Amino acid sequence: MTGPSLASVLAAVPMPLVLIGADERVIAANAAAGQLFGTAAEGFHYITVLRQPVLLDIVEAALKTGRRREAPFLTRDGERDVTFNAVAVPANGRAVMLSLEDISHVQAAGEMRRDFVANVSHELRTPLTALIGFIETLQGPARGDPDAQARFLEIMEREAGRMSRLIEDLLSLSRVESQERVRPTERVDVANLVTSASMTLGAFAQESDTELVVRGNEDGMEVIGDPDQLLQVFTNLIENGIKYGGGTVTVTLERQERDPALRGPALRVEVADNGEGIDPLHIPRLTERFYRIDSHRSREMGGTGLGLAIVKHIVNRHRGRLRIESQKGQGSRFSVVLPA
Ligand SMILES: Nc1ncnc2c1ncn2[C@@H]1O[C@H](COP(=O)(O)OP(=O)(O)O)[C@@H](O)[C@H]1O
Ligand SMILES: [Mg+2]
Known part of the structure; x- marks a missing residue:
């Protein structure tokens, strides 16, 4: 009977695999195993190939008892800490197959x-x-x-x-x-939502000595979306602009023939303030839950640190993009791009 060779079968499996014979020598190892233990393992004693005490223990036990053994195995892959579940299973007589699941x-x-x-x-x-x-x-x-x-x-x-x-x-x-995986189905007028959010926050802006300006608010700016959630997005961003930015908060609506990231027509809502801006260091982490630049200030302002995490999820659900740009000292710009 001819068929694929053992080596070609093992090579097709993405997880590291090492087959060890009853004579305790390596019969075959695939490329993924080669990355971990070095290539050219075939024919060598498994102790010299595997070297790690945890792995040696389970292979030895499986060879001796003919029973399956497993243990967690921690190692480093370049910069990354990796945890494997290492399993030694008796295979084909007295051989043992060692597999490492990441x-x-x-x-x-x-x-x-x-x-x-x-x-x-x-x-x-x-x-x-x-x-x-x-x-x-x-x-x-x-x-x-x-x-x-x-x-x-x-x-x-x-x-x-x-x-x-x-x-x-x-x-x-x-x-x-x-x-997040359920697509919204309603036809929503984004301009209406922006007007509604800025009206709700009008008094707060005044109290905070912030001018709130809305531009490009025209008829027919529609997307398929969830109106309550999109209102929450705009409210969050405008409120943040007032709370942490200040000066003038400008909301700009804009139609785009083709957004490069969305590869199609889009609607862009940008909320810009001219406050102190955000250090580039913080920008990638702003949408993490509970991440705040100045937690004391956020708490003073009644913030929970969850606003932008919620915004991010809502925008994802709409298959849109959230972009944050800022220059220290020149304010920040939060843009939501929604497929139109
Ligand atoms: N327009 C902005 N200017 C400066 N910092 C901002 C702005 N918007 C958000 N931030 C920072 O991002 C953090 C997270 O925002 P958010 O998730 O809405 O939480 P919260 O408003 O509850 O503090 C804020 O605490 C603040 O430090
Ligand atoms: Mg907020």
């Missing part, structure tokens, strides 16, 4: 989840600790002091508001994430 992404996802839970807990604990402290003060030292009571209740209201906003944003984020 589980780094599973590991990274677990780490992200743990970080997220730690961040949420921390963000909730701070206002909660304040609330508990003030309740104790109101029950004790401030019992007969109406002035202090009024002052403390005001702070308590603010802290409770902070917790409530955080919960709102977390729910919003999880909703948006769960819908």
Whole structure:
């Protein structure tokens, strides 16, 4: 019987594979294994090829007992830490096949989840600790002091508001994430949404001594989208412009015959401020959950650090792009490009 050779079968598998015979010598190893252990492994004793104690242990045990053995194996691939699940399985008589499955992404996802839970807990604990402290003060030292009571209740209201906003944003984020693969279907007038967002924020802009200007707001600027979510995007960006930028916040709407990234007609909504701008160092990380340049300032302003993460997910759901440009000292520009 002729068929593909053992070497060509192993070569077709992307994960590192090493086949070890009953005589403890390497029968075959594929290219992926070659990258890890060096090429020219065939015919050598597995100890000299594999060298790593974890791998030697499971191969030895599998050879001896004829049973499957597995263990996590940590190594470095250039700049990157890699975690493999190494499995030694008896194959074809007394040989053993060692395979290494890269589980780094599973590991990274677990780490992200743990970080997220730690961040949420921390963000909730701070206002909660304040609330508990003030309740104790109101029950004790401030019992007969109406002035202090009024002052403390005001702070308590603010802290409770902070917790409530955080919960709102977390729910919003999880909703948006769960819908990310569901395409929106409604025909939406973007100009209307921008008008509506800037009207809602008009009073806030005035309080903050910021001029809010909308340009290019014409009829017929439509996309297929989710109106509530797109309103949330524009509100978030304009609000950020007022909170962290200031001076003048200019919202510009523009039709584009062809956006190079979207490879088709698009609608661009740009929110520009002329505040202090953002250090290029921070720009790629702004859409991470809870990432803030100045957390103290963000908290003062009632921010949760989730706004841009929500924006990013909504824009992704619309198959659009979010671009952030800024020059320190010259303000920032956040553009949303939506396929039209
Ligand atoms: N227009 C802007 N100018 C300067 N910094 C900004 C601007 N927009 C956002 N940022 C920075 O990005 C961070 C994240 O924004 P966001 O996710 O909306 O969170 P939040 O507004 O709740 O703080 C802000 O805390 C702020 O540091
Ligand atoms: Mg925000």
